Amino acid sequence: MLLDTKLPVAYILTRMWPDIIRVLVISLSFQLLKYFLGDYLPEIPLQLPTILGSLISLLLAFNLNQSYDRWWEARKLWGAIVNDSRMLVLQILHFVPNDLLRSPTLGSPLQAFAYRQIAWCYSLGQSLRGQDGLAGLDKFLPEQDLAYLRKHSNKPVGILALHTAHTKELYQQDVINPFQQVQIDSTIVRYTEAMGGAERIKNTVFPSSYRQLIHVLIYVFLITLSLSLVETIGLWEIPVLMTIAVAFLLLDRTARYLQDPFSDTPTDTPMTAVARTIEINLRQLLEEDKENIPRRWYRGRII
Amino acid sequence: MLLDTKLPVAYILTRMWPDIIRVLVISLSFQLLKYFLGDYLPEIPLQLPTILGSLISLLLAFNLNQSYDRWWEARKLWGAIVNDSRMLVLQILHFVPNDLLRSPTLGSPLQAFAYRQIAWCYSLGQSLRGQDGLAGLDKFLPEQDLAYLRKHSNKPVGILALHTAHTKELYQQDVINPFQQVQIDSTIVRYTEAMGGAERIKNTVFPSSYRQLIHVLIYVFLITLSLSLVETIGLWEIPVLMTIAVAFLLLDRTARYLQDPFSDTPTDTPMTAVARTIEINLRQLLEEDKENIPRRWYRGRII
Amino acid sequence: MLLDTKLPVAYILTRMWPDIIRVLVISLSFQLLKYFLGDYLPEIPLQLPTILGSLISLLLAFNLNQSYDRWWEARKLWGAIVNDSRMLVLQILHFVPNDLLRSPTLGSPLQAFAYRQIAWCYSLGQSLRGQDGLAGLDKFLPEQDLAYLRKHSNKPVGILALHTAHTKELYQQDVINPFQQVQIDSTIVRYTEAMGGAERIKNTVFPSSYRQLIHVLIYVFLITLSLSLVETIGLWEIPVLMTIAVAFLLLDRTARYLQDPFSDTPTDTPMTAVARTIEINLRQLLEEDKENIPRRWYRGRII
Amino acid sequence: MLLDTKLPVAYILTRMWPDIIRVLVISLSFQLLKYFLGDYLPEIPLQLPTILGSLISLLLAFNLNQSYDRWWEARKLWGAIVNDSRMLVLQILHFVPNDLLRSPTLGSPLQAFAYRQIAWCYSLGQSLRGQDGLAGLDKFLPEQDLAYLRKHSNKPVGILALHTAHTKELYQQDVINPFQQVQIDSTIVRYTEAMGGAERIKNTVFPSSYRQLIHVLIYVFLITLSLSLVETIGLWEIPVLMTIAVAFLLLDRTARYLQDPFSDTPTDTPMTAVARTIEINLRQLLEEDKENIPRRWYRGRII
Amino acid sequence: MLLDTKLPVAYILTRMWPDIIRVLVISLSFQLLKYFLGDYLPEIPLQLPTILGSLISLLLAFNLNQSYDRWWEARKLWGAIVNDSRMLVLQILHFVPNDLLRSPTLGSPLQAFAYRQIAWCYSLGQSLRGQDGLAGLDKFLPEQDLAYLRKHSNKPVGILALHTAHTKELYQQDVINPFQQVQIDSTIVRYTEAMGGAERIKNTVFPSSYRQLIHVLIYVFLITLSLSLVETIGLWEIPVLMTIAVAFLLLDRTARYLQDPFSDTPTDTPMTAVARTIEINLRQLLEEDKENIPRRWYRGRII
Structure with a gap:
């Protein structure tokens, strides 16, 4: 990467x-x-552009610094998204009893959360770029969820609502205890924070x-x-x-x-590259077959 | 936006x-x-204004930087308000059993919290601008709440007290468990932090x-x-x-x-624009009819 | 304010x-x-003071920046105190059942916590200024508490110990549950942090x-x-x-x-002005009579 | 060190x-x-390189500052890893009853967690340097775990999954209570944060x-x-x-x-030196024999 | 101070x-x-040292700023240690029932924690300075603890292990509930963070x-x-x-x-002065006799 x-x-x-x-x-x-008009032009002493030059140099240097900070903050937010995506899957692995992790009656929580999380990453990247937030998500989400998301103008918020609803179901069926529910809720709080931060940088023009x-x-x-x-x-x-x-x-x-x-x-x-890295990591945590896992290769470079 | x-x-x-x-x-x-008086004026060497010029340039550059930091901090605080507003509604969706979400005997918690939260955002924006903190809130709050708020000089604090009272009611009627109560309380803690931060920037003149x-x-x-x-x-x-x-x-x-x-x-x-974006997001989470949802259009621009 | x-x-x-x-x-x-001695003095070229001048300008600009950061950090800490003071009263309102909020056998928790918190703010401000940390607190604290505080060299720490003791009492009489006890404890942790930060700025000379x-x-x-x-x-x-x-x-x-x-x-x-604002906010949360609430007026200015 | x-x-x-x-x-x-071509060359006044020189000086100074910040952030992240590594072992010591700490039927939790944590530190350091993430870990991990890790492209994430699985086992066998499980989970959250931060700095080229x-x-x-x-x-x-x-x-x-x-x-x-320091600290917390503990000596210097 | x-x-x-x-x-x-050799020396125009002078000035100013940040971070970490030391004692006061606070069968928790905490502060200060981490601690720790600590190369980590073991004992004897145990554990997490930060600054040479x-x-x-x-x-x-x-x-x-x-x-x-301030604060929270409390006087100055 x-x-x-x-x-x-x-x-x-x-x-x-x-x-x-x-x-x-x-x-x-x-x-x-x-x-x-040579005779009428003043002879501006070079000291004058020097004064202005050092003013501009300072402004440019500070401006570059502020811009770099914005850029670095954007990277930090995507870095946080990488961490918390891994964390969510680790938490499902941690909290849901082994025999229920893949139970279809519970919506096979492990895969569902992992795929939904991958979908969220792609969707967020596409929304921030002003592209369709649902493009290509049919690989990861069932049709019924896609239908729900079409009603949302902010797709990533919609996906978080689906995470929330699934967690609630697990709690109501006593698969996870209240402590664990609240701990997963805290992970989702961190998602909204990272997402909100990225939206802020996107929308707040310098x-x-x-x-x-x-x-x-x-x-x-x-x-x-x-x-x-x-x-x-x-x-x-x-x-x-x-x-x-x-x-x-x-x-x-x-x-x-x-x-x-x-x-x-x-x-x-490089949000798409980051989302793909997350996809690879999560699919490995699911212990999927090697064929399913995308190659670490994007736009002609290894990621 | x-x-x-x-x-x-x-x-x-x-x-x-x-x-x-x-x-x-x-x-x-x-x-x-x-x-x-040409003969009596000194010939100030240009080096002197150069020294002063670089001093002023530095002060101005640092000052712009500090001002930019203040401005950026203000944006961050409003960004945090966006996140936590979404989060509160997600938490109500998450914690309150589905059949009780819209129960009138409980004050139909989902809508009540969402509307109160929208009201809080508008109220905070108006208070910070020194305008009436209750203007236009009758769309979102029942008369009895408005009456309570009129007694407060700081309206947004009053609205948070209403959030708190409603959460307490849900807890006392066993709709939410103690873990969930404390998790919602933590969200309200974050509100007071964002609000306090905005008030600090407003009130602490440079x-x-x-x-x-x-x-x-x-x-x-x-x-x-x-x-x-x-x-x-x-x-x-x-x-x-x-x-x-x-x-x-x-x-x-x-x-x-x-x-x-x-x-x-x-x-x-642009606090009003942000508050309106929150209103749109929350109404979509409530799955309201399209007609109810304000258009993404403010002061002649799409938000 | x-x-x-x-x-x-x-x-x-x-x-x-x-x-x-x-x-x-x-x-x-x-x-x-x-x-x-005109003939013996050297003709220092103006370039020399220019070099020194830009060194000094830089040092002064950075120094002003560092000083501004200290000043701003001090404001942030007092801003945090404002937030958490409101939060404590909201939490008491939230956690203590309505019929016990004003129960005298429990020390009428709502009023006791709010008044003690107001006292803490005034006391901290006065201690930081090197004044008597107990002056004027008899309006807010019973004599027995004042006696206890006189034994402490750091009065605000003593007041926090009183908060703690009262919370413990509420917990032991089953008024609040263990979750709520811990959540209030977290608020007190934030007080010690803000207080410690202010003391650090006060005591650590530049x-x-x-x-x-x-x-x-x-x-x-x-x-x-x-x-x-x-x-x-x-x-x-x-x-x-x-x-x-x-x-x-x-x-x-x-x-x-x-x-x-x-x-x-x-x-x-302006710690006294901030403390007074907190007093006004908290008394309004207590729904006290208007006559009891101090006017928003301090040193000839509206706060 | x-x-x-x-x-x-x-x-x-x-x-x-x-x-x-x-x-x-x-x-x-x-x-x-x-x-x-002496006659055709212009006489560039020295003022011109002065203007450029102060521009470059500023850019270099800011650039050094940004680079220093990156470097310092990298150190902070490894510092956080040191802290949390100690903390994990202290938490196992704290939460697991004394008679079970070394119980083989539970996988002798104390040693297993401590060794796995040491392995994680070495593995992370080697992965960040682009080296084999499993080299030398056979001293710390059983063969079965190594086999599991070989399937992961990101070895440190795999080791965290093992931590998680072991914690889950302890919880399911009632060795730790739900509070303790969630508290250990929070420590693992901090690991993913530190690891993600280090990966971000590694992968996000300036x-x-x-x-x-x-x-x-x-x-x-x-x-x-x-x-x-x-x-x-x-x-x-x-x-x-x-x-x-x-x-x-x-x-x-x-x-x-x-x-x-x-x-x-x-x-x-110096990630290897840091990992070795962690190894020493953790082995002392396990109260191992002095012979097992590596000497505080690395690349010819005391660490 | x-x-x-x-x-x-x-x-x-x-x-x-x-x-x-x-x-x-x-x-x-x-x-x-x-x-x-006057004739062979070049006449270096003063503009040249001016260019270099402004480069050096910038580097020095930035360097001073970075150094100041390190120094200020060190102060912040010691400030955090002050806060959390007070907090630990407040938490013991808060969580342990009054009749057990001084019970000898439980190791008289209040005094034991407070004295151990004072010992930790002195020990950390001495370790950071490269001095003996156990010097003078016999006033605060029983011989058996000192014996345990002698086996540790990092004494402060050893003291935290003792805190942890005592908390565990209180929990196992049902003196504190699981919530309280975890809340104290969080305080110890903050200690490891502050300690790790101080060690990082000490060990990571500029x-x-x-x-x-x-x-x-x-x-x-x-x-x-x-x-x-x-x-x-x-x-x-x-x-x-x-x-x-x-x-x-x-x-x-x-x-x-x-x-x-x-x-x-x-x-x-001034770590020793800070540790002494902590000692005074904690002894006052223990309500010790005035004679036991050291005077606020250190190296000829009031602290």
Whole structure:
């Protein structure tokens, strides 16, 4: 499960063209201005862009840090989902007497909980990406449960309600004792917490005024710098400005990608890979045949 | 539920006029001073505003970071409220036997808890904004509860007391066992924590001496810079100073908006939208008719 | 409960005189040195104070951040005390049968716990400020409890022991069941945590060598700057140095005030206001008469 | 257990040769360029590399901080494993009646749990390093358990399943009561959390686009600096640039080493040493003979 | 309990001599170089040490921050130990029936637990400092317990095993019920956590490559600065360089002292003072005679 977030350079550059062209226009236009109106242009001392440059550097560094924290929090939440998924199956194994674990009259609790949990992981990943939360779940859930879930706008909450209903049934038939019921309930509490956290990160856009301000300030800085350089190094201003502009704009863009760890881009949290890892782990805990267990291979990489 | 905090540019500019005019006066007056008293003015080396500029930049960057943390903590608390609201209804579904869930002699626990919880969310949001904590709650609470709540200055605490009283009743009538009672009590403990956290952020103003100091230091920096620039680039000082001033003042103001996530401005935490999302989720868990469920649409945007 | 920490300017300036005079002496003495020994003084390049200035700026910014974290942690702890105080009364309401809530043979548990809790909040606030931890508690505690508390050096721990003893009595008389006893015990665990946290912040002085180092470095920076400026801008050095000195020293002092959130200064955590808010909330949960409930008004402001 | 992470200088330098040669080529080629094309080269003002230098410095400092946080989190997780390993044995000692602690019909619970826990620690460490998760465990586990574990791709999860099965057996034979079963279950929950956290850090590579960006920016900075210095200090540019390059590149590399605390390098988390410490502690709790207990000595150092 | 960490200036200076002499040698040797080889020395522009200076400043500031966090975490852990020590005694008071609290046939639980807890605090403090973990404990523990502890290499773990065994005894003799047993067990879990955290900070040396890198970079910076200053201000270079060197080196050293909060230096965490405070608190909860209670006075200061 090597979850790298390679940001293909080509992918980024495609999205950066507008910015690059804007910077090119700026640096060219100052060249023309100097050529035609050289005498009227002020000689901006380089100290000025230095002041602005250190302001922008700080903002970008802090912004990258905040974005990294968001990204890391998203990973932590999915990590918690991995843990608690294993834990639920271990708890069913722990609490349900051995002869009842696979009893069909009880809905064969072990398999039902494990499959439902796998379904929950896939469903949550798909919902967060804005895709159909039920796609592909027919492998894991009976038709009757799927019908119930279709009435929910939030599918993962619906699946948790099914977990809850099954636990209740086990308790009412004296398969588990009240202590065990409450302990499983606590595991489900942790699911709602992880799910709510992921939804929060997905839905709470990074404050856009803050974001835009940084973007605008980069341009203010580049314009001041361009004005200074035109006077100092003439035509060399163009490549130098471009290099510095790309550096700052790339940092800004990297921060943005980290801020949205659940958008459906090549760079987001690898939720499908994580869900597949959970599927493998849980099926092994069920001691299923090797053929049933998906291979540790996803999008051309071993996971 | 796309919760963006667009800070309308017009909205900000309206509030920034006084600052902008102050800066304009500063830069103009130094121009006049230079014109009339040019010989007596010192030639402040640009290094000096550079020192001050990097001090201010650091303070602003840290301040933005602290403000962002406050804002993010506010979101986390409301995220926790979303989770625990779902959890309470799941727990009632889990713990109360199916035939009693809607029993009128028990106050039809499922609906009562769900509606009371929705009421609590709206009430908390309204209280935090300084509005009437009971407005619009008659859809969710019986008259007798509303009468009880009118005696409380802190309405959400009153609603939690109602939750508590109902749980006690269920326990005394042997509908839930002591384990389950304590588990529901733990959920209510989490409510008081989230509510207390939100109240803390609302009531604990960001240390104002810190805030004011930053504001004053920006002016000290601008005055030094103005003095330096007047000597170096003459009349160009005015637009250059204005640009830099707006950059620093905007950062200061953005930080302030993030600091008060529960003030009733266009930029605060979208508590009503969150409460409405909770209402939708809970009504679906109650399996209500589609007509009863509010549409996912708020202030012209899908939520 | 608008808890602002206005740091009256006059209050700060009173305490800053020694520093300001020291800076004045420095800048004046360099003027004299230059006048008499001008030829022997080195021309310190402005780059040197710039290096030191950015070091100091960083240290101050980080220091302000650490101080802010301490201050915010103190607020969080008092926020937790607010929550758990409400929670204890809600739990008594929840767990004790209605007919026994006010039974005198049981010590009328509801009122006793609520009053004792109010007493605990006032007592903790007063202890943290180094004042008498029992002052004014006779309104809330019977004489016999006060006598017991006089034997304790740490009054709030004593009050928790009284809570504990009362809970035990309720349990032994079968008023509450073992689950409920343990749940109340968990609430008391949270009290000891919040109390311990506040004591830790109170007693663990910010590392003083770190503090003093920053203070000394500010002076090193100011001396270097003074030497540079004397050569560059002559007599103007005095007001310029004073301005910059005040900026840095004010930041240092603001950090210090934030570091000690429980010292008895005009700027500390408004523990009395918080305790009074708790008193109001709890008395309303007791459904007391309006006359008994203190007004939401403290030190001339609405709380 | 003095767990230093000495990064042998030789080790680092071996891996830094490519970078050092690249910098050497850069500085030499600018020397040649100047010699042959001196008139066409621009005179890059030193202010430009200063702007870039402070940007890079900030990014490196933040990056080191984030890497340090990852490293520290990894240590915390292994610290938690130490605590909970002791706790499990203390709990078995606490909950199982004395006469049954070593009863062979129950699988002599005390020794079985302790040995299994030691096996879990070694297995987790080896799995995280990508080594065989079962190597050397035959000292601690019976053959039948090893056979079961061979079917699992994630060995540590398998060992937790064995813990769970044994606890269940104790519960079903009335050796422990339901409260105790749930309390042991909570300890196992903490194991899955610590294990999941370690796996998350292992598998979630630090965002590589961020990493590469910093590396590229260091080169952009060095090229600009080289161009500036060639004009100012001539041939001295070569040693000066090399020194500065090594400083920045070393920081970058140190950050990388801290980012991967579970890779099998001389610098990773000393998991084997920690596991051995746990083994010593647990064997002492079993009151084993001194000869059985491994010595506190690992890789030539006392642990 | 005013726990200041005064770092006696004399103490620091004693340890800084080697560094100071090294810097003196550097600055003198450059003076000589200039005198004899003045024509061959490059004129390093001051911009270069400025770039390095801001890099070092950032690293030092972050490093101080990380060190402060370690130091603060150590304090938090000892704060948690204070809380939980009080809590354990409150729980014994709460759970054990009054007539059995001092019953000799049960080992007089109240006193036994309280004294054992005091012993644990002293023992942990002494172990962390690398001193004998049993010194002075004969005041608190019976000989038979001391004999048991001598077999343990980790004394505090042994004391927790004694707590556990006593709790088990109380449970088996029906003095406490299973809920209460588990609640006390949870308190012991918190002890192992605090103890494990303190051991982690003690044993996990701050990454030494990071530490050394900062130290080396300070020297690189000082050498560059020295070269620049020699050309600019001649002999004045010596005092100026010394001042700046002392500033940076002192910051580095302060960071180091904060990193090792459990080393036996005049500046470490005042564990003995904290343990004594716990002793006072617990003896007062036992309502012991005033003569038995140690005075709040330690190393010449009131605690």
